[in-house]
Amino acid sequence: MSASPMATIDPATRDLAAVLAAYPEVFKQAKLRRRQRTAILLVIAAYLLFAAWFFDITPYRLFGGLGNMGIVIRSMVVWKNVATWDYASLFQGMIETIAMAFLGTLLASLLAFPFTFLAARNIVKPVLPRHAARRFLDLMRGVDQLVWALVFVRAVGLGPLAGVLALIASSIGDLGKVYSESVEDIDQKPIEGVRSTGASRAQELRFGLLPQVLPVLLSQTLYMFEHNVRSATVLGIVGAGGIGLQLSERIRVQYWDQACFIIILIVVTVALIDLFAAFVRHRFIGKPVAARF
Amino acid sequence: MLILESLGKQFDGRAAVDRVTLRVARGQMLGVIGRSGAGKSTLLRMINRLVDPTSGLIRHDDRLVSALKGRELMRWRAACAMIFQQFNLVGRLDVVTNVMLGRLNRHGFLGSMAGAFSAAERAVALQALDRLGIAQTALQRAETLSGGQQQRVAIARALLQEPEILLADEPIASLDPRSSKLVMDALRRINRDDKITVIVNLHDLDIARAYCDRIVGLANGSVVFNGAPEDLDSQALETIYGHDVETGSLLDEPRRPTDFRVWAAA
Amino acid sequence: MASQPPVLPATSSQSLSLFERQLKAQRRDKRLSTLVSLGLFLIVLAWSIEVSGFAPSVLLAGLPRFGEYIHLTLPTLSLENLLANTDTKGSIPYWFFNFRHYVVLLFQTINMAILATLVSFVLGAALSFPASRNLAPNRLTYLLARRGLEIARSVPDLVWALLFVWAFGIGPLAGIVAIIVHSTGALGKLFSEINENIPMSPLEGIRATGASWFQEMRYAVLPQVMPLFLSNVLWRFESNIRQSSVIGFVGGGGIGEELYLVIVRNYYEEVSALVLLIVLTVTCIDLLSAHVRHGLIGKERLA
Numbered sequence: 115m116s117a118s119p120m121a122t123i124d125p126a127t128r129d130l131a132a133v134l135a136a137y138p139e140v141f142k143q144a145k146l147r148r149r150q151r152t153a154i155l156l157v158i159a160a161y162l163l164f165a166a167w168f169f170d171i172t173p174y175r176l177f178g179g180l181g182n183m184g185i186v187i188r189s190m191v192v193w194k195n196v197a198t199w200d201y202a203s204l205f206q207g208m209i210e211t212i213a214m215a216f217l218g219t220l221l222a223s224l225l226a227f228p229f230t231f232l233a234a235r236n237i238v239k240p241v242l243p244r245h246a247a248r249r250f251l252d253l254m255r256g257v258d259q260l261v262w263a264l265v266f267v268r269a270v271g272l273g274p275l276a277g278v279l280a281l282i283a284s285s286i287g288d289l290g291k292v293y294s295e296s297v298e299d300i301d302q303k304p305i306e307g308v309r310s311t312g313a314s315r316a317q318e319l320r321f322g323l324l325p326q327v328l329p330v331l332l333s334q335t336l337y338m339f340e341h342n343v344r345s346a347t348v349l350g351i352v353g354a355g356g357i358g359l360q361l362s363e364r365i366r367v368q369y370w371d372q373a374c375f376i377i378i379l380i381v382v383t384v385a386l387i388d389l390f391a392a393f394v395r396h397r398f399i400g401k402p403v404a405a406r407f
Numbered sequence: 408m409l410i411l412e413s414l415g416k417q418f419d420g421r422a423a424v425d426r427v428t429l430r431v432a433r434g435q436m437l438g439v440i441g442r443s444g445a446g447k448s449t450l451l452r453m454i455n456r457l458v459d460p461t462s463g464l465i466r467h468d469d470r471l472v473s474a475l476k477g478r479e480l481m482r483w484r485a486a487c488a489m490i491f492q493q494f495n496l497v498g499r500l501d502v503v504t505n506v507m508l509g510r511l512n513r514h515g516f517l518g519s520m521a522g523a524f525s526a527a528e529r530a531v532a533l534q535a536l537d538r539l540g541i542a543q544t545a546l547q548r549a550e551t552l553s554g555g556q557q558q559r560v561a562i563a564r565a566l567l568q569e570p571e572i573l574l575a576d577e578p579i580a581s582l583d584p585r586s587s588k589l590v591m592d593a594l595r596r597i598n599r600d601d602k603i604t605v606i607v608n609l610h611d612l613d614i615a616r617a618y619c620d621r622i623v624g625l626a627n628g629s630v631v632f633n634g635a636p637e638d639l640d641s642q643a644l645e646t647i648y649g650h651d652v653e654t655g656s657l658l659d660e661p662r663r664p665t666d667f668r669v670w671a672a673a
Numbered sequence: 674m675a676s677q678p679p680v681l682p683a684t685s686s687q688s689l690s691l692f693e694r695q696l697k698a699q700r701r702d703k704r705l706s707t708l709v710s711l712g713l714f715l716i717v718l719a720w721s722i723e724v725s726g727f728a729p730s731v732l733l734a735g736l737p738r739f740g741e742y743i744h745l746t747l748p749t750l751s752l753e754n755l756l757a758n759t760d761t762k763g764s765i766p767y768w769f770f771n772f773r774h775y776v777v778l779l780f781q782t783i784n785m786a787i788l789a790t791l792v793s794f795v796l797g798a799a800l801s802f803p804a805s806r807n808l809a810p811n812r813l814t815y816l817l818a819r820r821g822l823e824i825a826r827s828v829p830d831l832v833w834a835l836l837f838v839w840a841f842g843i844g845p846l847a848g849i850v851a852i853i854v855h856s857t858g859a860l861g862k863l864f865s866e867i868n869e870n871i872p873m874s875p876l877e878g879i880r881a882t883g884a885s886w887f888q889e890m891r892y893a894v895l896p897q898v899m900p901l902f903l904s905n906v907l908w909r910f911e912s913n914i915r916q917s918s919v920i921g922f923v924g925g926g927g928i929g930e931e932l933y934l935v936i937v938r939n940y941y942e943e944v945s946a947l948v949l950l951i952v953l954t955v956t957c958i959d960l961l962s963a964h965v966r967h968g969l970i971g972k973e974r975l976a
Contacts, residue, residue: 133534133542140503140533140545141526151522158791165788168781169845169926179841179850186840213721220718256952260831260919264936265944269742270735274725279739348831352922355725358831362923365835373836381827455881485883495878499896508892512883519888561878568882 190374199372204360208379211356212387214274214349215342218281222289223335225282229290230331231319234297247290255287259345263354274355281342281349289338296330297323329399336391336399343387347380408432409454409572409604414463414473415628416449423449425628426463433571436598436605438619438636440612441647446628447608451574454606455489456480467572485512488565492577494557498550502541502560505549506532509567528567535563539593555586562593566601573597575607579614587611591618612644746945769946775928779954782927785845785917789852790910796853797822797860798902802890804861805868808876810886822865826858830916834925848925852916856909863905864898871897904969907962914958918951 134141165171231237233247263280270276305322313321350358357376364373413426424446431437439447452458454465456472465472467483475483488509496505507524509532514523536542539559544552549560558578565573575594579587595618598605609615615622616636624632624639624647631646632639722728751763759766769775800818802808809815833851841847875893884892921929928951935943 130530130534133537134530136537137533137542137545141529143546144526144529161787161791165784168784169788169849171846171849175841175846179837179846182840183837186836210724213724216717217721217725217727252956253952256955257948258915258919258951260922261932261936261948264922264933265742266739268936268939269739270731275727275731275735278725278727279735344827344829348829351831351835361832362835365839368839377828377832380829380832381824384827457877457881481883481885483883484881489881491874491878491881493874495874495881497875497879497893497896500892508879508884509882511879511885511888511892514888516885516887520891522891564878564882 186370189368189370191371193371193375199375204357204372204376204379207350207357207360208383210274211346211350211358212343212383214277214281214356215339215346218278218346219285219335219339219342221278222282222285223331223338226286226289226293229286230293230297230327233290233294236298236300236302237319237323247294251287251290251294253287254283255291257284259284259349260352263349264352267353272353272355277346277349277354277356280354281346285338285342288341289335292334293327293331296334297327300326333395333399336395340384340388340391344384347384408468410464410466411454412464412466414450414453414460414465416446416453416458417461422628424453424460427625427628427630429623429630429633431572431604431606433604434598434602436595436618436620437607438615438622439606439608439625440610440615440622441625442649443610445625445647447625448576449628450625451489451576451606451608454572455484455487455574457484457489481512485568486570487572487574488568488570489574489576490558490561490565490578492580494554494561496549496557496560496564499548501546502536502549502552503529503532503545505560506535506563506567509564512568532563532567535566536560538566539563540589553586554582555589558582558586558590559593562590562597566597570603572604572606575605577608577610580610587614594618612639745941746948748942748945768942769950771943771946775931775947775950778928778931779950781845782917782929783914783954783958785849785852785920785927786910786913789849789856789917790906790913793853793856793860793909793913794902794906796857797864800857800861801864801868802894804865807869807871807873808890808894818861819865822858822861824858825854826862828855830855830920831923834920834923838924843924843926845926848917848920848927851920851925852913855916856913860906860909864902867898867901867905868894900969904966907966907969911955911959911962914955918955 229247229251233244233251235244238244238247259280262283263276266276266279266283270279300323304326305318308318308322346356346358347361348358350356350360351362353359357380361373361376361380364370364376409429409431411427411429413428414424415422415426416424427446427450439450441447449458453460454472456465456475460473463473467487470483472483472487497508500508504524507528510524510528511519533542533545536545536559539562541552541556541559541563544556544560549557552560573594578594579590582590591614594605594607597603607615607619609619616639619636622632622634622636622639623630624643626647626649632643634643748768749763750765750768754761754763755765757764757766759770761767766772800822803810803814804818804822806815809818830851833854834848837847837850837854841850871894875897876889879889879893917925917927917929919929919932921927921931922933924930928947932944932947932951934940935947
């Protein structure tokens with residue numbers, strides 16, 4: 115059984131030198147790879163050195179800062195005078211945050227709805243209006259929510275109204291983009307089916323397209339709401355209402371324990387909102403859609 | 408000498424392997440046969456300690472294998488190589504790197520994190536591949552190879568561990584007959600030339616008869632046959648496989664790969 | 674056969690009426706739940722309008738002011754002087770008189786994002802292994818890594834920045850560390866989800882050679898997940914660029930500090946100049962990274 119006639123296994127093991135001579139490319143490739151890896155590592159190391167110089171990051175500053183952070187964290191976990199905290203304004207701030215996110219998402223989705231069709235390649239064939247719509251959406255998206263918030267604070271004053279407007283402005287861009295993209299991803303057959311019955315263009319969209327995209331749009335709007343709850347928590351830092359204002363005030367006067375409480379409040383609220391949104395999606399929409407925010 | 412003393416493994420209260428006592432002499436080629444679910448695979452995995460036994464002892468020479476921990480356990484695994492039905496290669500790495508992975512146990516933390524294999528190791532890996540007749544595939548990704556080639560890569564990897572024992576868990580169950588023969592020949596040659604003990608789980612009785620020095624039959628986790636291939640008569644077969652030997656259900660269904668989840672590149 | 678026809682209509686009409694009854698009940702249930710949902714929705718709507726002070730009167734008063742504000746920020750450009758020097762009113766150079774300063778700040782901002790992405794990639798990747806259910810060496814490390822990443826991720830980077838500005842002082846370092854912490858959390862979670870979807874057999878194969886847990890991660894997991902890690906980190910880089918451009922609002926360095934200053938001090942034309950510059954930069958980097966990402970995915974498909 116030992117030396118089988120059909121075996122392609124070399125019965126006499128060749129010695130090392132012969133094997134090496136037969137496959138030089140294996141070693142060449144190993145050398146090449148090692149060089150590539152060294153080159154990449156060198157580039158990264160050089161960049162890190164440059165960045166450390168450019169930002170003046172020294173071990174002294176780094177460890178000093180982390181040491182200070184240690185102090186902050188230590189004073190965060192020791193809660194003092196818990197009875198005297200202004201819970202009313204804290205919870206008010208959190209509620210305001212959710213209300214801002216809700217209203218901002220709702221109004222933004224209404225305003226973004228026309229772009230669903232206007233910016234979709236398979237609905238609006240002419241290039242000009244479609245591109246105009248797209249560039250408008252890109253502009254709204256490109257300007258950060260916080261910039262919008264600051265601008266609206268200048269325009270309409272401090273408070274949640276500026277926050278709602280900021281959320282609307284940036285969400286129009288995000289929602290318009292994903293809405294129109296989900297229309298572009300759509301199956302064309304039902305639309306052709308409706309067209310074949312002699313329906314008008316508007317009827318085609320109403321009966322062929324809308325039933326397909328509506329659940330997707332709703333699901334994306336829910337994702338936007340989750341996202342907006344997160345971002346609404348920080349809008350207050352620039353004065354646009356919500357819990358962020360409370361948080362930045364507590365940090366300014368170094369009430370670290372209360373700041374910690376607020377952060378926990380934010381984390382828990384965000385988690386609850388995510389659960390709620392997941393429930394609604396599961397209950398009313400069913401079809402899973404990937405989050406894009 | 409590898410000694411198993413009333414070795415047992417319980418899964419959810421059910422005994423997969425039930426008080427197995429076995430001695431395997433150095434340099435032997437031992438075949439383990441039995442129906443699927445008889446505990447063959449669990450038995451092999453316990454020897455290599457991929458599965459921890461719930462009772463009993465494993466000894467190898469003066470090592471108490473079943474009590475090993477940490478570094479010592481890893482050293483034992485290195486000395487007790489294993490090949491699998493589904494080859495268990497890293498598909499995205501090239502063949503020669505896969506083979507060199509057999510040396511990991513001899514590398515320190517930093518060296519192996521940096522991926523520094525020596526030229527000598529590469530040479531030995533290539534030699535092992537050459538010996539198994541697949542050195543020309545050295546730079547291909549392992550996943551592009553046929554099943555038979557992949558199993559030989561796995562054997563080459565095992566060889567680089569310079570093991571004292573080689574465990575083979577259904578090595579040919581997913582292979583066509585021609586590849587099966589190549590793989591079994593390779594195992595046999597390694598056993599003869601390198602004096603490595605080989606313990607192989609097989610579902611094919613004829614192959615077990617043809618290649619093994621000794622055969623152990625398992626049924627419901629217990630040893631029901633232990634002897635030379637010649638002694639494997641119809642009565643012994645009936646105790647191993649039950650009554651329907653003649654109907655062909657003697658052959659295990661080759662197990663489907665269950666742990667290959669669909670790779671969704673999302 | 675002959676005896677059957679009388680039976681058939683009876684069952685049929687019976688089942689038909691049953692069907693109709695069920696349909697009616699179903700419709701009634703559905704209408705009821707729709708009404709309840711709608712009612713709830715309207716209550717929440719009214720409540721949120723109340724809470725956020727989104728009154729039509731306030732809105733009507735505010736929106737014209739917003740229009741006015743936008744109008745003020747727009748530069749006065751005149752066609753004949755469009756490309757004249759910085760001292761001529763109505764020219765682009767006049768509008769962007771501070772261009773050099775902006776470019777330095779933009780460079781700083783981009784480097785903040787690069788450094789933060791680089792560091793958080795390494796940290797997130799390293800932490801993603803113990804934070805994956807299928808890879809964690811034991812339950813305790815799994816829980817620690819998982820919870821740690823969740824906290825890092827669910828606290829917004831601006832809040833991290835508030836804390837780090839206090840610890841490190843005002844400047845880019847605070848912003849960089851804040852972005853590192855937040856995006857380590859985000860990447861770590863994402864990566865651990867990728868890790869949880871890999872086939873496990875290569876790990877077993879490597880473990881059987883006597884490899885350590887670290888070696889298993891390095892050789893059995895990393896080669897499988899690296900391409901997905903890379904395409905995700907590019908996506909993260911895009912959002913880190915956005916974040917680093919506003920982290921200066923709270924003192925975290927970069928162009929955000931300047932933007933905050935010009936908005937608060939009402940240097941109207943500089944607001945539009947800066948915003949335009951930032952939007953253009955962000956868009957360019959998005960396009961570039963999308964290009965690289967497609968290249969990565971394309972290469973993956975071919976190989």
